[in-house]
Every structure is written in structure tokens, then in C-alpha cells.
């Protein structure tokens with residue numbers, strides 16, 4: 521069968537996804553909204569071959585660790601089931617950014633894998649079905665299929681067919697920028713699924729968190745429609761802080777931040793006082809991510825770059841959905 525090579529971008533949730541209604545199907549307890557980030561890309565090449573006795577997975581030029589390889593194989597089993605093939609595949613995947621450090625490598629990774637595998641097997645599936653499939657690998661991967669500004673519906677069905685992501689603005693519709701600071705390039709201490717489950721089952725703030733997501737999502741959608749950056753920025757920062765607050769209140773409390781992350785929150789507040797419109801967000805790792813518009817990007821980038829503990833910054837803009845290359 522044919523070789524397929526695809527490229528997918530990571531995404532950054534402004535309204536966060538944090539909590540599942542179904543663990544096995546990777547169904548979220550609430551919707552979320554994200555920006556698709558160029559140049560945070562994963563490139564994946566796949567070929568299904570009859571002579572293989574198992575899936576062969578290379579990550580960033582090396583044989584992948586067992587945990588990663590079995591996650592890939594588990595996902596490919598779902599695709600094999602759907603398509604009716606029993607062939608194993610060789611998968612060569614490369615991330616253009618630190619893997620598993622809260623920079624959403626699983627989102628671009630599973631979006632790329634879903635598209636590459638279904639294309640290689642000649643399956644006809646539309647973008648919504650592809651997004652729902654990518655979701656099975658990693659929830660946030662559902663949001664890396666469409667491109668631009670994206671909403672992922674929680675959906676209601678138990679088979680997950682209505683839980684997919686769709687675009688609400690194209691990559692060229694609004695020139696938003698994200699400056700990411702790498703505060704620790706190593707792998708994250710707690711995986712996002714484990715953190716979500718611990719928060720769901722032990723945090724006294726989990727319900728309140730979910731209630732707040734519904735309101736934030738509605739308002740964020742309106743802010744996108746009206747291109748109201750102040751509203752979108754305020755919702756972004758609030759959503760991140762609320763998500764981390766719910767996780768912090770878990771037992772034991774989950775703390776993804778390091779000292780540099782906290783300094784970045786102070787920095788963003790100082791920047792705003794000085795008239796630079798910048799908003800903080802952060803995921804399941806310590807890397808601070810600052811959302812701003814094009815006119816403030818240079819100011820934000822040089823401020824973040826000079827923060828002690830930041831080893832590198834990555835400047836991002838909105839990018840396209842998954843593509844064959």
C-alpha cells in the first residue's frame with residue numbers, strides 16, 4: 521500500500537478542556553476552543569506493509585519508547601478495525617518542538633497519524649469523522665484537524681460521533697500571535713489524562729470548573745465573531761487559571777508550574793499595566809504561553825525572552841489544518 525506523509529500543527533486551547541465524560545472513548549465533559557499553531561508541527565509518514573509482524577515506530581529519528589509505541593499501535597488498532605485491514609505499519613514521526621512538555625505534541629501527533637493512516641488505507645472519511653477519530657488518540661488532537669480558530673464540541677452521544685472539532689475562523693481571518701516560553705524542555709511529570717481523572721474524582725472545585733467552561737466557551741465564541749481581543753484574552757487567562765486552580769485543589773494537588781511560570785504570570789500583568797495587551801495561558805506543563813496581537817508581539821517576545829528561567833521562546837501564528845505533503 522502507498523506511503524503517505526502528512527503535517528499537522530499543535531493547538532493551544534484558550535478555553536481549556538480538562539475532564540472527560542468517557543475515559544475509554546476520550547469524550548470531554550465540556551467543549552473547548554483553540555488556536556492552531558504554526559510552526560509547532562508534527563510530520564508523520566506511514567506505510568502499511570503485509571510483511572511486518574508488528575507496528576514499527578520511529579520518533580524523532582529513534583526507535584520510540586515502548587509506552588509511546590504502544591499508544592500508537594493502540595490507535596492504529598482502531599483504524600485497522602474501521603478499515604478491515606490486519607496489516608501492520610511503519611510509522612516515522614518527527615516533532616518540530618520538545619515532545620511531551622506541555623506543548624501539545626500529542627495533539628499534532630495523533631492528528632497527523634489519524635490523517636496519514638486513513639489516507640494510506642484509502643478510507644473515505646470526512647473532516648468531522650477524522651477529528652472524532654483523532655480524538656481517540658488524544659482528546660486535543662481532535663482540534664488539530666481543522667486549522668485556524670477551532671471549537672471542539674463535547675457532544676452527547678456515547679459513541680462519540682458528535683464530539684469533533686470544526687473551524688470558527690480561518691488562519692488568515694484574525695492575526696493573533698502566541699509567544700511560548702520554554703521553561704523546562706523535559707517530559708511532563710503528570711500526564712494529562714491522569715491529572716484530569718484525579719481532578720474529576722478528588723477536586724472539590726471540579727463541578728464549578730465545568731460550569732465555568734460552558735459560560736467561557738459561549739463568550740469566547742462571541743469574542744471571536746466580533747474580533748474582540750480584550751474579551752477573548754480575559755476569557756483565555758481566566759480559563760487557564762481556573763483549570764489550574766481545580767487541579768491544584770485535587771488530592772494530592774497537581775502543580776504543573778515551576779517558578780518561571782509564576783514569574784510569567786506577573787510579567788503579563790506588568791505588561792498590561794504598561795499598555796501591552798497580553799494574556800497568560802498554560803497547559804499540563806510549566807511552559808508559559810502568552811497570547812497577543814501582531815502589534816504587541818515584539819514587546820511580548822523580548823519581555824518573555826529576558827525572564828530568568830526561560831531557555832527559548834517560540835513565536836507562533838495561526839496555521840492551517842492537517843495536510844498531506
Ligand code: PMV
Pocket residue numbers: 532533535536537538552624626627658659660661712713803804
Ligand atoms: O487531550 P490531551 O491529553 O492532550 O489533554 C489536553 C489538556 C490540556 O492541554 C491541559 C488542555 C487543552 O484543552 O488542551
